Amino acid sequence: MTQGISILMYHQVGPFRHLTAPMKAHRSTYCRVDRFADQMAWLHRFDYRVLSMDEVLACVRGERPVPARAVALTFDDGYESFHEHAWPILQRYGFPAMVYLVAGMLGESSSWFARDGRDTPPLMSAARIRQLRREGCDFGAHSMTHVRLAEQSAARMRAEVGDSKARLEDVLGERVQHFCYPYGSHDARTVDAVSAAGYACAATCVRATATPADDPLTLPRKAVSHGDSLLGVLWKLHMKNEAKTPSIRRAAFRPTG
């Protein structure tokens, strides 16, 4: 395996036996809970090193070596179903997990799905988030209202990025230094806004392994899709290491590796 970290990207984890037509168009955002359980059991059984995103950041910065078989687990949007389905399995193995929250919509529904005819499942409330934080779950920001940041005005972009950090720090009572671009939408301007807001680490949807050559504000990830069998996930872990297009790096960024 290349010395890199496979940051796996999940969205909804639940009993999705069959996908409806509008869901099928977004199959990479649904993971069957039975398959998720198999994937976690397998990471445990074969001694994968599941890192927290703080540990990933330290590796990317060159502050600690990238361990062999390094994986991180990220969950976008902060669905209540994360608490119901994914978290008990993660706890079984003591795996760290990063959930990126839509900070302006806590306790509401994921209403941005309505326009493509999908269900709009509930998002975790502030109380639920605080409960999971006490149980060891990590949280980062995913904007205020789940918009494509690269398409926003400078002022709206700053607000989406900066206000979500402030709101979550208020909810959690601690510093929030992780961000994730909704829809993976980012350009050089967006990355600068995330940097200016004070985040140390941000995740994209570019498919590759993360290494010390990456800018910590544009870390690539690998989506686990509804159709992925255990073998499919294995393939993604060990292959698909090089991005099709290079990640955006800040002008001032100098890789450590």
Ligand SMILES: [Zn+2]
């Ligand atoms: Zn999202």
